[in-house]
Amino acid sequence: MSSIKTKFIHFLKLVFPSTYTELAIFLFFMICYGILGSYIALHYRIIFDNRIPWDAYFSFDNKSILMTGGSFERHPLSYYFFNWVREFSLFISGGKMDASFRLTLAWLSNIIITLNIVQVFKYVKNIICLPLWLNLLIILFFGAFSTNIILSFTPENFTYTLFLLSLYNHYAAIKLKKEEKIPATALSLAGTAIGGLTITNFVKVFIPLLFEKGLFRNWKKFGNAVLRVTVSMICFVLLYLNRIDFKYQTIFSKTNQQYEKFSNVKSMPTWDMILSFFFGGNILFPGFIMSDKHNMKGFNFKGLYMDLYSSVFPYFFVILLLILIIWSYCKNFKNKWVQVIAISFFIDIAIHCVMRFGLHTSYIYGGHFVFVYPLLLGWLFFAYRSSPKIMSLLTLTVVVLFTYLLATNIFRMTEFFWFMEHYYK
Template sequence: MKTKLINLLKQVFPSTYNELAVFLFFLTCYGVLGSYIALHYRIIFDSRIPWDAYFSFDNKAIVMTGGSFERHPLAYYFFNWVREFSLLISGGKMNETFRLTLAWLSNTAISLCMVQIFKYLKNIIGLPLEFSVLMILFFGLFSTSIILSFTPENFTYTLLLLSIYNYYAAVKLKKEEKIPGSALTLAGITIGGLTITNLVKVFIPVLFEKDLFRNWKKFGNAVFRVLLTTASFVFLYLLRIDFKYENILSKTNQQYEKFSNVESIPDWDMMLSYFFGGSVLFPSFMTTDKHNMKGFDFKGLLMEPYSSPFCYAFITVLLALVLWSYYKNFKNKLVQILAVSFLVDIVIHCIMRFGLHTSYIYGGHFVFVYPLLLGWLFSAYKSHPKILSFLMMTMIVLLVFLLANNMFRMADFFRFLETYYQ
């Protein structure tokens, strides 16, 4: 038991000097950003604004309740701890210290996520240090990474948990070991508990365990582990809602109708600008008039579709590299796990159209796939110096454009804060 605990801590936290450097670098950068926002503006948490202050995040509602039970069934318990800890630090007041604590919890979560991606790049893919650093810097500049680094939301912690689990599952499968039932159950309860649609992603690595479909004993054991995880999750879910299961379908249908019937922008543009692009590269912003249903009016900030051909070109090149990686590494089961996981979100948001008009907020469910698939692409051409040089130059160009664009858009974000949230 002691050995397992030590191994878990080594996996979640930095265990080498390079990993510690990655963690401290992002903790410092994100920490400066989040601290300044928390101390000078009230947007991270304002008791009058339950939702939609910026990019449709539900900061206050999430911190106070964990969000709606039909989509975030067990988040209530997790955010009780987050809220109570933040109140403890702030002396029971929901002031700038309270906001600062929330921001630093988010900052720590995203910085640890960077460590997980770095571990995967180094230990699973086996990339040289310079390529791993390039990928992690690229990922660290994603719009999702920047925004979630100070935002108290389900997506923040989901991104961390999915990154931890994908690395853990990759370690197990690389050693040709099965994922223990206890780990599977813990992942199902935590990941699925924060966002129910992510529960299926917990089971994807199990499908790729060695000889699963050639050995009835292994297949039966896998079925048992999946059923155990599902039963544990369902029991806790029903316990959370006092076993009033009929509420689940009615609420779910209401949510689907609410978030799936927006026709103002063509679907292809929402896919590129919001789902594939907005979670990586900021588009321009627009302000909207909002109210809290209790007589308080406020301004919200939303993303617009891309207006520059350079932004469309950036996303097109990025997606081309991702597809290239998938094609080149088609027989690699770890790449298939990432691809199938990404496909789950594509089906939910692009095909079923759930929340497609604001799909940039769902980046915490899938953006970690980008740097990992790019890492596998680099690995596939490690013995082809000319192609590797081409990929390196392409990534540097993408990195520079990403940095310039997202810094420019964050300046717009700060102008919005100066105007409405001081």
């Protein structure tokens, strides 16, 4: 019993703030995101409107996700999770889908995204071991990302996926640092939770196993890893098949339909979508465009989408940030923690940039990988911790990027409020 109690306490310390600094960060972002989300929930109906199932803003499917969990071929187990979210929100609102319902949804998202910020801080503090002032700079930079801002009030799969991925990467990094293996139970839980919300993230759960000490030099360790992966996959597959009443043929037909639907957009240059949407839109807001939408039941509404960047400055921002990330990867190429992060990122690059799945709206997929940026920036600072001149240059660069990011995203959010004021009052 004492062992279970100890593990539970360790779990709580892993997930939630465990120091005064972490608590201060948690409260700071809770207040910032909370004010934003609360105002939107109380004054506008954009977070949840029974008449609008999808695409009210940036292609998020708030109502559809809350009511059904999303399509089973992409989000196989989210149906169960969002049943809890919906029922809890209805309990708080007294069974009404009103402002109180929207406020509850916004605060659930706020808490989860703030915990995601805390996880990234824990990683740079405990794994990379950077000075506090540098940790705070990286966290402030990360906290101003457009993905975090939008997801802080958006009830969507991406909101919870971002937190789970950052949490799991921190947990796996701790295990690698202690040279311990990730237990089969933890793998199964992570695979079910992360893969259940978005199936393409399922494989990411197993990446840290590749870097366990002596894995490829000891057949017993290798066999144990294969066994843990097998147990995790069996648990996930059985739950997935049970969700669809074991009608596995529908998985392939639906998946093919989704791929065809979201991979054949030719209205924009591919290179521009990659820079403006995949690498840029989930960090730095571009301009917005409106579109006339309908719910296929006679109700017309306005949808808001991100546009391609329209000036040289955003492109310069994105390219400079990518240079820092690539520099970090090259400099830390032999670092197993960096490889875990990078391989996870490469999976998303392959899906969206190479296979072009959802490339025209890839800014919404930032919840699958934006935590990679602050972590790789942290490792870049770590690599030059003994070089004051380069450290100063890197710090100045991040400060300039942060200043531009914050100013631009605040300005774009004023445009978002104009949109809500006119169409979602």
